Amino acid sequence: MLTAPRRVLTLLVTVLLLVTTFGDAASAEPTPGADEDGGQNLTVRQALDKATAEYNDAKGRLDKSVADQAAIGDQMAKAQTRLGELQASAGAIANAAYRGNRVSLTNVILGADDPDDMLHNMVTVEYMLQQENKQLREIAETQRQLEQQRKDIDAAVANQQAQLKIMETNKKTAEDALRKAGGGADVSSGAPSGGKVTTNAVARNSDGSYPKESCSGDDPTTTGCQSPRTTNMYNEARKAGFTHYTSCYRSGGGGDHPLGKACDFSANASTFVNARATGADKTYGDNLAAWALANAKNLGIKYVIWYKRIWQPSSGWKSYGGDGTPAGDHYNHVHISMQ
Template sequence: MSTAPRRILTLLVTALVLVATFGNAATAEPTPGADEDGGQNLTVRQALDKATAEYNDAKGRLDKSMADQASIGEQMTKTQARLTELQAGAGTIAAAAYRGRRVSLVNVIVGAENADDMMHNMVTVQYMLQQDDKQLRELAATQQQLQQQQQDIANAVANQQAQLKIMETNKKAAEDALRKAGGGADAGGGAPSGGKVTTNGVARNSDGSLPKEGCTLDDPTTSGCISPRTLNVYNEARRAGFTHYTSCHRNGGGGDHPLGKACDFSANATTFVNARATGADKTYGDSLAAWAIANAKNLGIKYVIWYKRIWQPSSGWKSYGGDGTPAGDHYNHVHISVQ
């Protein structure tokens, strides 16, 4: 082969390689990898997860305590009203005793004209004394009940104050972790909001916190496993109309994906596109993020990451320190972490 044809062939091969390389750069299907969390080191990521989970549990306990307080308050109103009635009745009994009513009752029995009248009078007197005794016992029990309710209210208030301190401590810890990872600045302007609540609350412990869960269920998006609450988030999102390509469990790396407690919801309908979401895809991601925030309490969501922002229950939207790639900066997918 002459020099000229060989040179032309070389140029054609080079051109084909370039086309393939740059074409794939725009249409590749990169699954967000182990480093998608913006290169955060494991310690920082663990600190963020721990702080957010503890904040959520404290908030759940606070909400439960406040609901208990409201219920006890309603009961106290009824108890106080009944106590007022019983105290008035007790006053009548005391006044009658002072006037010698009990002595006069004995006289009624003694003064009976015949045995039948005496038996009838004795039964009547016994009934009246039992009623007085019953009313006095109820008065004592109601007073004790009111005292217990007052103590329960005081305990609820003390618990609420303790939970508020825990929440404030973990809010600061989460924000510190974000700053160490290169983010943490206020980023609420223009961030997704206004999502519709479409879910019911997940099961909670008796104190309002969320039960611990493991990676125990089959992941419908991969061959891995996910937790029950993560599966619930996936299913509820689809019921709400968010049916684009999704991937949850993956092996390797830190964060919640290997634990089965996170899902990546692609902005694109069929794959993860290696580029920033725009147009309808961007609108879809905004709507999904807003929905996740609106339902975060019901679903047990720890945080949402989208378009180089992170939302947490404690602080709202903050800037997110990514790695400069569409996946690492979360420009092409919405990440939802579940407690």
């Protein structure tokens, strides 16, 4: 039979064991944590984030340059047409002068019957000379514009070639980072696609890149902060019907959450579930990921992670190296990172 002190000791040990057991169970948290990127080290995450951001900016500059080139081409076509008209008109004037049909000041004076006629004819000749001079100046200016436009086209092409090199370099860097983290294989077959564009384009710099942003606004999902583009993305997702539980800002760890540039959209309506999404929840996640892809350029989305896949604009859907948990493998939520 146990004595009172031994019974007390046994009771304390039992309580401690229960606390430990429940504590371990509670630690299996379905909520994405600071290391939700599946054990990737900070250097790999930073390389991925930096490469993808630089790729997006280079792509923006390329798109802007291509649009500028097209606009310059249209201007050149109009200038070339106008130059042809001016040259034809000038040729007709020169031909008339060669044949002796051109009105001269001497002919006006000698052919005038009275002073009034002479004065009128002199004014007419002066007007014709002014028109000819104006036409010649317009020819010269049009030729100058065409030469400048040719230089602008050459500069646009050189810029496009430079941006393509930057894009290719950053594509390779991002893919290398994914492989180091245990992912990077092509998994485009069966991946979410077909989302509808429901958004307008966010502001860009004059060269087509995205303006730099900080964690300057309130996060509607936590007590933290958000960048303006992240808030816009969150609001646009809500407008598009993606209203399940969402958490954005998170302090600590690497990645974009502490910068206010990422959101985790739960597949479940009310919370993060510690299991793979199935059924309607899986469909919800697929639809959200597809919508994010379709609106990525307009919103400034850097990458999307869902169901052990990661989508980047440089290479599409690739496998994602998680940590074996529903949260770490992103089976229970869609992660969207912003530029």
